[in-house]
Amino acid sequence: MLEQIEGSQAVARTVAMCRPEVICAYPISPQTHIVEGLSRLVKAGELRPCEFVNVESEYAAMSVAIGASATGARSYTATASQGLLYMAEALYNASGLGLPIVMTVANRALGAPINIWNDHSDSMSQRDSGWIQLYVESNQEAVDVHLQAFRIAETLSLPVMVCMDGFILTHAVERVELPEPEQVDAFLPPYEPRQLLDPAEPMTIGAMVGPEAYTEVRYLAHYKQMQALDVIPEVAAAFEQRFGRSSGGLLRSYRSDDAETIVVALGSVLGTIEDVIDELRDQGVSIGALGIRTFRPWPSEEVRSALEHAKRVIVVEKALSIGIGGIVSQNVHGALEGTAVTIHTAIAGLGGRPITKSSLRRLFADGIAGELTGTTFVDLDHSLVDGESERMMQTRRSGPHAENMLRDVGIVGAGPV
Amino acid sequence: MSSLEKPFAITLEVGSSRANHTGSWRTERPEYVRLTAPCGGACPASEDVQQWLYHAEEGAYEQAFRKIMERNPFPAICGRVCYHPCETACNRVQLDEAVGINSVERFLGDQAIAGGWSSPAPAAASGRRVLVIGAGPSGLSAAYHLALLGHAVTVRDAAPAAGGMMRYGIPKYRLPREVLDAELARIAALGVQFQLGRNVSDVISEQLEGRFDAVFLAVGARLGSRTNIPAGSAAKIIDALSLLRDMEDDAAGPPLLGRRVAVYGGGNTAMDAARTAKRLGAEDAVIVYRRTRDRMPAHESELEEALQEGIQVHWLTTIKQADAGRLTVERMELDEHGFPQPTGQFDELQADTLVLATGQQTDLSLLEGVSGIEQEDGVVKVDHNLMTGHDGIFAGGDMVPAERTVTVAIGHGRRAAHGIDRWLRGAPDTATGEPEGSASHTGVGPAPQPVEVPFERLNTWYYSDAPKTVREQLDAVRRSSTFDEVVLGLDESTALFEARRCMSCGNCLACDNCYGVCPDNAVIKLSRGGAYAYEIDYDFCKGCGLCVQECPCGALEMQPELI
Amino acid sequence: MTATRLKYFQTGSFAAGNRLVNPESRSVQSGAERANAITCGHRACQGCGEALGARYALDAAMRATGGDLIAANATGCLEVFSTPYPESSWQLPWIHSLFGNAAAVSTGIAAALRAKGNTHTRVVGQGGDGGTVDIGFACLSGMFERDDDVLFICYDNEAYMNTGVQRSGATPPAAFTTTTQAVGEEPGAPWGQGKSAPLIALAHEIPYVATATIADLRDLEAKVQRAMSIRGARYIHVLVTCPLGWGTPSSDSLRVARLAVETGIFPVWEGAYGDVTAVTKIRHRLPVEDYLQAQTRFRHLFKPRRRDALIERVQARADRNIRRFGLIDPVEYDPVALHVEGGS
Structure with a gap:
């Protein structure tokens, strides 16, 4: 059923069709519309049986989901930004306990400074939390991947984060094909927990594990998550078979099979990137794109085979690992270890700054021209940071490392741009 | 759900900690003991008072009676005439007041008489x-x-x-x-x-x-001791034992003592003689005693009852001369050793009869x-x-x-x-003169030890406070009345109450506290129930000592762990 | 002999059991069939009040629910000593998630049960004072205000014992902890700080709030039983002693808890919907000094010199509790009434 619908509402409708039994949420932009929509469905009796719990914090939201999931209920919550960080402790716990909770992250920047707009700082900060992280590039994909997320989570008994760009997707009204409930029921079997708080068969969940077995527990957690590299494509294939459209999976290549330059990105920015690629292809530039749909577990081999034939890779990322630079690019570096592929890192769209076609065209051109060095900050206001860095240099001693960084972005010695 | 499906290490089987034997932590071990309660220790008839109260407080009066009968065939008599050193020794004195052991014994004795309960069956005839x-x-x-x-x-x-x-x-x-x-x-x-x-x-x-x-x-x-008192020929002097004996001679009729009777002596027999005289019609029944009240050999209760009945006592007084109708008495004073010494101050006392109660031979x-x-x-x-x-x-x-x-x-x-x-x-002697395998040991629980239980060994918090109403009822029961039996018996509810005031010093009373308070579930409750129906599970007992401390009656103690 | 005429002055009202009363009237702990929700082999210190309190409370809840119970546990001593891999001491379905989220996990369990139409299985959340009054307080308050169908039990030993005796919001003034050392003008934990979690719970106007101690088993069991007969958010705050952190012999764990009650230091009461509805009277009032001297965490009030002013301040706190809660009744205490009304 095709509908003109806001992304959040589409996700809410889709999640409802997955028949979650417990939904808990704390308001934080930009996910709020999702749980608002779900609360209405629960209150109206359209989603039943389901308990909607208005909790007092994100920490409680994840904790309620933990309790509910451990009691055998399909559990869902959604969050973003600071909220995700506030539940960080519980995120690790949920994955450590192997509870198949599904959570939407409506990606958003982190403070300070407080900023409510989109980037990937939040979910990227939790990339090591043991959760499967799926990134979607459109609201259609958001709908489709949420369906798949429950199946993946419950197959593996692992929690899954569906990351969708806040505002850009959550608040965008688009035509979306919503599934029919019967289709969902056929695709997603009822939740059968692997461990359960049940008086009829009591067990102790959440033991303390010391040095004698902790390594093994962590190894097994890693092993289990790596199984998702097989499960995710299987689920995507099953999805395609039932719903007739391709969605999800590990990666999505776009005109990259023969490309000398491949742009790697996650999320909604891929749409803009693909538009630019189409233009550049029309101009005869050998360029393509690789969308990372599964960031955790990291599909290293698949990434390598998708990229190893290229001359260069430009990783466009919406998050910054302060003190080193790109996050995704580090993972790409690992995947391409031993190849001759040149990897460039471009930090773009932080805190909701639009990533324009012209900026991308300039970035790709610079990359193809061999003019990119180090980490590129797309559309950085050079005059502003130059002035600020000058002032910082005057007021306190500045060593060579920080200046080298400025030189990388073409400030020191380059003068105002 | 097989254990293989559960996450490794994070999810565990319930109750699996039983594999961890924490008993190895222990340096001291609790052990059940059976000690001598002060009441039993003080009983001249060797009654195991705590044991028969144990039955009585269950309402098992016949069993309680039989327990007494193992030692003493006269519960109804002792329940009346015993001066109950058991109650003097009773630890409950330090909490409120002694358990009325004597009155419970009397209740049991009377129940036995009323119920026609018999003695135990004798052993096979020895031919001796x-x-x-x-x-x-x-x-x-x-x-x-x-x-x-x-x-x-x-x-x-x-x-x-x-x-x-x-x-x-x-x-x-x-x-x-x-x-x-x-x-x-x-x-x-x-x-x-x-x-x-x-x-x-x-x-x-x-x-x-x-x-x-x-x-x-x-x-x-x-035989009454004859104190040598100079006496006129008309003086009427009899000894107390003869008086009391004559009371039983129905054919002879009651002895004639006159209006004023003096009894010389300070023992229980003196009290009996004076009270008897009073009952025989004496207007003045006077006891003459050469020392002070605190040195009087008569039991306090006897004196108290005598005083309540209007009997007077002349303290620090000796009789120097007996004549018809009057006595010459001398005031005494105690010397530094507490012996009475004559003062030379004389007085006269009107007395138709002088009853001597100055000792028995x-x-x-x-x-x-x-x-x-x-x-x-x-x-x-x-x-x-x-x-x-x-x-x-x-x-x-x-x-x-x-x-x-x-x-x-x-x-x-x-x-x-x-x-x-x-x-x-021709059996071997025993050191104490007590039969071997003393009868108080029922075969359940540890063997009895002669150690007496001090009050401090008890944990009295667990003993509830007795309500005032029942105490008043008991006080009334303990008051005296007439020539009929002075002290009345308890009815069943008060007897049961009194029995249940027993703190079971040094003997398990089956309160389950040890079983309840062990943080390590290391006390096993045996299915047979009753006293000492517990065992310490030394596989898990860490030796914290809580069971010992919280035992109301001190029936547990810590012993060093032998390593 | 009618039931009302039977009087148990020996033990029975206060001891775990008594052969003189019928089995139904004995405490849960006196029964061989008790659940032993936390069983032997756990690694609690000798004489651990929390291990005892947890078994008292959960066994009572197990009896009240016919064993149809799930527990969520905060991080802390109780969790650590009961579930070190590969052994668990729990015999009921039990989950430990985090230090601060036991109440929220409990909410989640209750929500899942409700969603599944399971109206019979009940939920207990539990934690120490740190996991309850400090780090877990937001989740607890949220659970209260939503009136989630959870009984939360705090085993309050008045400091962070698992991490080595640091001050918590439940640490009483003057108590030594490793972060409130016994030095300076006002040694030990500061005055004018700390909070009463049970009174704050009461302020949520939830259906049931109670305090209890491990020293009065009958009272504790009756309260758990009462709590389990009610739906909605319920809170029981149990004072549990800690031989390690309080500096008491392991055999004194119940004695010291008893002293906390008998001195008025720890008021024992019940409340519902915002009001205190009942108090457990002090049986034999004692001066706070008896309580303080029993524990080395208050030793600095007596050695090297006696600090009368500080002892008097502690006494004043106890006196205030006695006044405020009416812990001493002019009418003579009647154990028979307790026996009947306490339902024990």
Whole structure:
């Protein structure tokens, strides 16, 4: 059923069709519309049986989901930004306990400074939390991947984060094909927990594990998550078979099979990137794109085979690992270890700054021209940071490392741009 | 759901910690003990008071009675006349007031009489014959125990009825004769032969004649001591024991004492004589005693009852001269050693009769010609089995050195019976004179130890406070009234209440506290229930000591762990 | 003999059991069939009050629910000593998630049960004072205000014992902890700080709030039983002693808890919907000094010199509790009434 619908509402409708039994949420932009929509469905009796719990914090939201999931209920919550960080402790716990909770992250920047707009700082900060992280590039994909997320989570008994760009997707009204409930029921079997708080068969969940077995527990957690590299494509294939459209999976290549330059990105920015690629292809530039749909577990081999034939890779990322630079690019570096592929890192769209076609065209051109060095900050206001860095240099001693960084972005010695 | 599906290490099987034997942490171990409660330790008749109260507080009165009867055949008598050193020793004194053990015993004795409960069945006949001389408490107690042990017992006494001092020394208002007769009847029912009105003057010939294998002498102290008081010829002076004995001679009628009676002495017999005089119509019944109240040998309760009945006491007074209708008395004062010394101040006291209650003596004339028997201070020397220096002749009660009370005499009788039994069987001696494998040990729980339980060993928080209403009821019961029995008995609810005030010192009372308070679930509750139905699970006991500390009655103690 | 005429002055009202009363009237702990929700082999210190309190409370809840119970546990001593891999001491379905989220996990369990139409299985959340009054307080308050169908039990030993005796919001003034050392003008934990979690719970106007101690088993069990007969958010705050952190012999764990009650230091009461509805009276009032001297965490009030002013301040706190809650009744205490009304 095709509908003109806001992304959040589409996700809410889709999640409802997955028949979650417990939904808990704390308001934080930009996910709020999702749980608002779900609360209405629960209150109206359209989603039943389901308990909607208005909790007092994100920490409680994840904790309620933990309790509910451990009691055998399909559990869902959604969050973003600071909220995700506030539940960080519980995120690790949920994955450590192997509870198949599904959570939407409506990606958003982190403070300070407080900023409510989109980037990937939040979910990227939790990339090591043991959760499967799926990134979607459109609201259609958001709908489709949420369906798949429950199946993946419950197959593996692992929690899954569906990351969708806040505002850009959550608040965008688009035509979306919503599934029919019967289709969902056929695709997603009822939740059968692997461990359960049940008086009829009591067990102790959440033991303390010391040095004698902790390594093994962590190894097994890693092993289990790596199984998702097989499960995710299987689920995507099953999805395609039932719903007739391709969605999800590990990666999505776009005109990259023969490309000398491949742009790697996650999320909604891929749409803009693909538009630019189409233009550049029309101009005869050998360029393509690789969308990372599964960031955790990291599909290293698949990434390598998708990229190893290229001359260069430009990783466009919406998050910054302060003190080193790109996050995704580090993972790409690992995947391409031993190849001759040149990897460039471009930090773009932080805190909701639009990533324009012209900026991308300039970035790709610079990359193809061999003019990119180090980490590129797309559309950085050079005059502003130059002035600020000058002032910082005057007021306190500045060593060579920080200046080298400025030189990388073409400030020191380059003068105002 | 198989365990293979559960996440490794994070999810565990329930109760799996039982594999971790925390008993290895222990440096001390709790152990159940059975100690002597102060009441039982103080009982001259060796009653295991705590044990019979244990039954009584369950309402199992017959069982409680039977427990008493293991040691003492006279619960109804002792429940009236015993001066209950058990209550003096009772730890509950330090909490509120002593458990009314004596009144519960009396209740049980009366229940037994009313219910016609019999003595235990005697052992198979041994074929041995024992002669008991004297049908007082000591002789009857010995006869009872000897009969239970299977021996043929004959009791001879000069008096026309059995009971000794219980009949001829203790007034009716303290011990109704129907109670005495009922408890005596139980002994007769055991097959004990009573030959009354038969004075024994030659022990050896009677033993030979009757072919008795052993003899128990229990002739008591039935002679009043004659204090040498200068007296005019018209002075009427009688001794207290004669007065009390004459009270039992229905044919002779009540003794005539006059309007004013003085009793000389400060013992229980003096109290009995004065109270009897009062009941016989004396307007003034006066006790003359040469020392002070705190030095008086009479029991406080006896004095108190006498005073309540209007009897006066002249303290620090001696009688110098008795004449018709009057006495000359001298004021005394105590010297630095507490002895009364004459002051030279004289006074006169009006008295129609002077009753002397200045001591009792034993008539040991029947021992003349018996070899080996040693006498000292008018009594017979015995060993711890109460055997005299003459092989096979035992003695007890007032005629041996001891406190002269009914209960002490009953204790002697039992001890002598077991001594005689061992002697007859040629069985080895026991150090204490107590039978081996003392009867208080039921076979359940640890063996009894002679250690007495101090109050500090108890955890009294667990003993509930007694409500005021019941206390008042008890106080009323304990008050005295008339020539009828002075002290009334308890009814069932008050007896049960009183029994349940027992703190079970040193003995498990099955309160489950040890089982409840162990943080390590290391106390196992046995299915049989009752006292000592617990075991320490030393696999898990960490030795924290909580069970010991929280045992209300001190029936557990810590012992160093032997490593 | 009617039931009302039977009086148990020996033990029975206060001891775990008594052979003189019928089995139904004995405490849960006196029964061989008790659940032993936390069983032996756990690694709690000798004489651990919390291990005891947890078994008392959960066994009572197990009896009240016929064993149909799930527990969520905060991080802390109780969790650590009961579930070190590979052994668990729990015999009921039990989950440990985090230090601060036991109440929220409990909410989640209750929500899942409700969603599944399971109206019979009940939920207990539990934690120490740190996991309850400090780090877990937001989740607890949220659970209260939503009136989630959870009984939360705090085993309050008045400091962070698992991490080595640091001060918590439940640490009483003057108590030594490793972060409130016994030095300076006002040694030990500061005055004018800390909070009463049960009174704050009461302020949520939830259906049931109670305090209890391990020293009065009957009272504790009756309260758990009462709590389990009610739906909605319920809170029981149980004072549990800690031989390690309080500096008491392991055998004194119940004695010291008893002293906390008998001195008025720890008021024992029940409340519902915002009001205190009942108090457990002090049986034999004692001066706070008896309580303080029993524990080395208050030793500095007596050695090297006696600090009367500080002892008096502690006494004043106890006196205030006695006044405020009416812990001493002019009418003579009647154990029979307790026996009947306490339902024990």
